[in-house]
Amino acid sequence: MTAELEQKFVKELETNQNIIHKVCRAYTNNASDHNDLFQEISIQLWKAYEKFRGDxxxxxxxxxxxxxxxxxxxxxxxxxxxTGELYDNLSELKYEAYDDSVEQQLDQLYKAIYTLNDIEKALVLLYLEDKPYKDIALCLGISEVNARVKMNRTKNKLKEILNP
Amino acid sequence: MEDLKNYKKVWQDQEYTDNQLDSDTITKMIHRRSSSIVKWIFYISVLEFAVLTLINIFAKTDWDELKDMGLYHFIIGISIITYIVPLLFIYLFYKNYKSISVTNNTKELIQSILKTRNTVKYYIYTILSIYAFAILYGFSVAIQAPEYLDIIANYGDNGQLIVWGIVVLFTFLFLGIILLVYLLLYGILLKRLQANYKELLSN
Known part of the structure; x- marks a missing residue:
C-alpha cells in the first residue's frame, strides 16, 4: 500500500480513535489489555483499509x-x-465528563457493560451510539427481528445491573 | 427505558482525553505483527500439516518384508492416499483461510474462522482413520505368516481372538489419546468463539 494511503488512514484513525477506545474499554478490564486490543484493531483496520470503498x-x-x-x-x-477491580487504579484511563456525577455514571455504565457477554456488549454499544436496528442486524449478521429481541433482553439485563 | 436514555447521553458526550495516540504512534502500531486468533489458527494448522506430512515422508518402510507379507500393493495405495489427501486439505484450508475477512458481518466472520479450523480437524480425523485402517488391515494380513501363527498357537484355542483383542485395543487407545489431546487443545483455542457463535444464533 502506498505511503499516501497510509498517511490518509493514520489521519482518519487518529481523528476517530475514540471509537476504538470505547470498544476497548467495554471489552477489556485493564490498561494493558486495552492497549493490546487497540493495537489489534488498528492492525485489522489497516489490513482491511485498501478494500474500504467509502460506501x-x-x-x-x-x-x-x-x-x-x-x-x-x-x-x-x-x-x-x-470484575469489580475494573480500571479502578488506572489513572491513565480517564474520560472527561462535565461533572463528577456524570463521570460516575459513565464509570458505572462501563462496569455494567463489562459484565455482559461479547454479543450483548456489541448490541449495547451500537444502541448507545444510536445505530438503527437495520444497521445493527447487518453488522452482526442476524435478522432485524432477532436484533430487536436480543436488544430488549440485553437492555433489561443492563437496567437490572444499573438499578439493582 | 428512560434510565438507559440518560446513559445514552452520557455515553455520547464522553471524550477520551488522556492517552490519545498521535499519528507517529499509530503508524508504528499498524506495522506490528497481528496476534489474532486467525494467525494462531494459521500457524498451528501449518504445523499440523507439516508434522503429519513429515511423519509420512520419513516413516521407515521395509519394502522387502512387506512384499513377502503380500502387503506391497496395499502400502503403495495407502502412501499415495496419504500424499493426495494432505494436498487436497491444504488447498481447502488455504481457500477457507483466504475467505476470512474482518469486514464481513460478525456471523460470517465467525463461520469462516470455524470452517477454516474445521478443515484441519477433518484432515486429522481422515489421517487417523487411514492409520487405524492401515494398522488393522496390515495386521490381518501379517497374522497369516507362519511365525505369527506359532505365537498365536501359544495362547491356546482363543489365541486368535486374544491377539486381535490386544491389537484393536491398543490401536484405538493410541488413536484415542491423540484425539483427546487434540480436541482439548482445539476446545481451549476456540471456546470463546464457539460461545459467541452460539449466542449469536440463539433466539
Whole structure:
C-alpha cells in the first residue's frame, strides 16, 4: 500500500480513535489489555483499509471492524482481572465528563457493560451510539427481528445491573 | 427505558482525553505483527500439516518384508492416499483461510474462522482413520505368516481372538489419546468463539 494511503488512514484513525477506545474499554478490564486490543484493531483496520470503498462512513466501518476484532479475533490475555477491580487504579484511563456525577455514571455504565457477554456488549454499544436496528442486524449478521429481541433482553439485563 | 436514555447521553458526550495516540504512534502500531486468533489458527494448522506430512515422508518402510507379507500393493495405495489427501486439505484450508475477512458481518466472520479450523480437524480425523485402517488391515494380513501363527498357537484355542483383542485395543487407545489431546487443545483455542457463535444464533 502506498505511503499516501497510509498517511490518509493514520489521519482518519487518529481523528476517530475514540471509537476504538470505547470498544476497548467495554471489552477489556485493564490498561494493558486495552492497549493490546487497540493495537489489534488498528492492525485489522489497516489490513482491511485498501478494500474500504467509502460506501459507509469511515466511523461506521471502523465500528464493525473494531467489534469483530473484539468478538472474534482478539485473544484475551491471562492477566485479565476479575470484575469489580475494573480500571479502578488506572489513572491513565480517564474520560472527561462535565461533572463528577456524570463521570460516575459513565464509570458505572462501563462496569455494567463489562459484565455482559461479547454479543450483548456489541448490541449495547451500537444502541448507545444510536445505530438503527437495520444497521445493527447487518453488522452482526442476524435478522432485524432477532436484533430487536436480543436488544430488549440485553437492555433489561443492563437496567437490572444499573438499578439493582 | 428512560434510565438507559440518560446513559445514552452520557455515553455520547464522553471524550477520551488522556492517552490519545498521535499519528507517529499509530503508524508504528499498524506495522506490528497481528496476534489474532486467525494467525494462531494459521500457524498451528501449518504445523499440523507439516508434522503429519513429515511423519509420512520419513516413516521407515521395509519394502522387502512387506512384499513377502503380500502387503506391497496395499502400502503403495495407502502412501499415495496419504500424499493426495494432505494436498487436497491444504488447498481447502488455504481457500477457507483466504475467505476470512474482518469486514464481513460478525456471523460470517465467525463461520469462516470455524470452517477454516474445521478443515484441519477433518484432515486429522481422515489421517487417523487411514492409520487405524492401515494398522488393522496390515495386521490381518501379517497374522497369516507362519511365525505369527506359532505365537498365536501359544495362547491356546482363543489365541486368535486374544491377539486381535490386544491389537484393536491398543490401536484405538493410541488413536484415542491423540484425539483427546487434540480436541482439548482445539476446545481451549476456540471456546470463546464457539460461545459467541452460539449466542449469536440463539433466539
Amino acid at each position: 459507509s462512513k469511515f466511523s461506521t466501518w471502523m465500528y464493525r471492524v473494531a467489534l469483530n476484532t473484539a468478538i472474534s479475533l482478539y485473544r484475551k490475555s491471562k492477566r485479565s482481572i476479575k
